Amino acid sequence: MGFIVLLAIIALPILFVVFIYNNLIGKKNKVEYAFSSIDVMLKKRRDLIPNLIDTVKEYMVHERELLTEITQLRSQAMSGGISDEEMFHVEKKLSGRMGQFKIAVENYPDLKANQNFLNLQASLNDVEEQISASRRAYNAAVMEYNNAIEMFPSNILANKMGYLRRPSFEIPEVERQNVDVKALFNRE
């Protein structure tokens, strides 16, 4: 009897540690999985952009600057060797510019008649919807992970394992609405 109690006293804390350890790893993997799904979608968008720019550039003569900036941001996001945080920052900027682009398109009715453009626009909408979905999935996974590595008692183990807080990927509303409407009207 005494032996069983002793065994339980030793085994229980070990089981507890194993449980927390596995839980932390599970959460970390979830974040990584979610991150890779954002990455896939962001890549899809990057693949779409050159086609899109090619199709619109002869129509959108007044938008040269915006188009160039989009192209630049795209290649910046594609260049290897940048950290996740930097990549998010660049993609955030790109999302903002794409928002501006979508509004600017409204000024070119000819574009709306171009079937190729309409197809690309539909794909772009879909990809952006997917990005938004994977971004939300990623942020949910990051929240769970960050909670786990900061809350007691799992924070002790997380510290030992060298787990650090992960950044969430936000696209703030201002970024999307950050369009200078005045400039759009004055140009004509």
Added chain:
Amino acid sequence: MITFEQIFPELQPKLKSLDDQRIELLRLRRKTLLIIVGIILPLTILALVISRHPLALFIGIGVGGIVYSTMYEKHRRKFKNEVKDKLILQIVNSMNMGLTYRRSSFISVNEFRKCGIYQQSIDKYWGEDFFEGKVGETDVLFSELTAQSKKTVRDSKGNVHTHYVTFFQGLFVIADFHKNFSGRTLVLPDNSEQFLGMIGKKLQSMNFTRDELVYMENPEFEKKFVVYSTDQVEARYILSLTMLERIMMLSEKLDSRISLSFADNKVYIAIPQSKDFLEHNLNQSVLDSEVIRNFYDEIVTCLEIVDDLNLNIRIWGK
């Protein structure tokens, strides 16, 4: 969509004969009740007094029942079908949307099972009032359904009792979804979180009979619903932030604890309702604008779900 005011004037004249039938049926009901109360009831009492045997009572009830069903109930049922064949069909045709209506058809048990909202075994299943058509670009079908599962209980004496428990009664709507997806996402009314809070949420995540729990960032939505899905990203692709708002609004509008299932590029919506769908009260004239309006509204409410969930928008290349 054509408004009620537009269709009412052309409907009313066509329904005169239907209302005559209704008045005739009311007369028949009075007559039947008169026979039961005036003849069968006194005779039963008399027989009971003379014979002093309970059998007289049973015979009386039996005869009363037969008289009621042959004289009245049979005709009432016929009239009920007539209302659907004439009035409902007439409304559907006047709406001019190419809708098909079949009174005694209903959504197949396979479709109902496939949606995965209910996990009970389906042992009895029936329905009526099947509609099918298009709202804008979106295919939609709906019908009234009842689904029951068998429960067997053994009492203290070892006798086995079987009874059927209704786990769904109400409207069931299937519509095309405007985005492509491959897995299955369920939006179910949240029972545990409302009462148990954090513990409830923990319990939900440990529900092994369902797919993975998906946490939505809208706290109001999280309080009312729980989401399970085969894919975390796909669930959020389907349930965009505006879709969450729309689902909450729809649930409030229908005043029902609705469940949704997204599978096979379709959305399945279960709307539990205790009220019978498209049922007519015999005491009300079928010429009454309010009566017809109620029927019209019931149909339109179902069709409007397409707009309520914004399923007609086609900007995603589907």
